[in-house]
Amino acid sequence: MKRFEYYQPRTLDEAFERMGNLKGAGKYVAGGTDVIVRLKQRALKVDALVSLRGIAGLGDIAHNGALSLGGCALFRDIERNEVIARDFPALHQAVSMLANPQVRNVATIGGNLCNAAPSADCAPPLLVMDAVITLEGPRGKRDVPIESFFKGPGATLVEAPEILTGITIPAITPGTGSAFLKMGRVSQDIAKVNAAALVVMDGEVCLKCRLSAGAVAPVPLRLKACEKLVEGRRIDHDLLEEVALTASREVSPITDVRSTDDYRRHIAGVLAKRALGDALKFSTF
Amino acid sequence: MKKVLSFVLNGHEVSAEIESHKMLLQVLREEFQLTGTKEGCGQGECGACTVLVDGIPVDSCIYPSFEVDGKSVTTIEGLLGEGNVLHPIQAAFVAHGGVQCGFCTPGMIMSSKALLDETPMPTVQEVRNALAGNLCRCTGYVQIVDSVLSAAEKIQAEIKQ
Known part of the structure; x- marks a missing residue:
């Protein structure tokens, strides 16, 4: 394996300074389940890793209506958090299905987002929940909506030496339900397609709808035409079929080793429809 | 770069000077001759290298050795009574x-x-x-x-x- 230095700063300032001194030859690492694997595959060439695991507070999960996740919150901890399972089921489901237990035991939500795979399982739930991402750098903090965070496969708004330090999900309102679905070859595979839905219901009428899908475009997508179709209406069988058709038209998938563009287009529609139906079941009003 | 790592390995306190690019799997097999832990894919997919760090299963093939400092590691050899x-x-x-x-x-x-x-x-x-x-x-x-x-x-x- 290629040799590399491994730094373990204890504070954000120490991390910024270290990364600055490395002048582009370093990379931050949290759980390492993407970064270390890419280093081993020689897909990533750096001289040094700067570990974020030792920085106090970055792994915290807090709930006061709104949900705050530290950038280094472990999937293991998110999966076992009862408030998240109850109030943010789409996120709970995505995290429980992600990779395998050994990976979830060390991988972090911030790492999943910064890796910026179009198939990142955390992205669709966070998109439908209107999550806000906090980035911190030597010159201060900035908050960015997750919708503008991804720039392309592997590319995000993060500018070195910034660190993704937190994710905030607004409190849910009464009548909210959400769900996540994923289609892969076997359970621990990267998704061929994934999708999340969130609805806020007032009786039978959908006040607010959010739909998103991953692995069907260069970045995880909001399905805005579908959302428009659903808001203000009763969600019945015919509407769900309309959503499936619209979602299939809204995505722009590619053919690769995991699937074909045609199949992904079809499945994006199916998953959008089913996720919406599931979100409806989770909604309590 | 090198660092002296001290950790508990199968119930015993150990320490060794390890290079920064080594993964926990290599340290276990090469430094401590605990060859019960296997390398399968080397990429965190197959789980053949699973060991417990502070009681939690991890893929040791992608676990940076420096992160084990101060922790407790259990391998298959540690289960024998x-x-x-x-x-x-x-x-x-x-x-x-x-x-x-x-x-x-x-x-x-x-x-x-x-x-x-x-x-x-x-x-x-x-x-x-x-x-x-x-x-x-x-x-x-x-x-x-x-x-x-x-x-x-x-x-x-x-x-x-």
């Missing part, structure tokens, strides 16, 4: 045909150990979920799941006695 008596999980794998070629077995058993520590009487689905990161090319998994369920019963029966 006094007088070389097999751990109940190991014994159950032997009794139920959970071992065929044996390459995945140390990882399977470490994932099973972590499961039974957290969930002493798991359901079939809980066993399957806990072992989702451990691939086996031989058994078809049925005997492995049987082994874990049987070990769970044995351990609980021993506790009651």
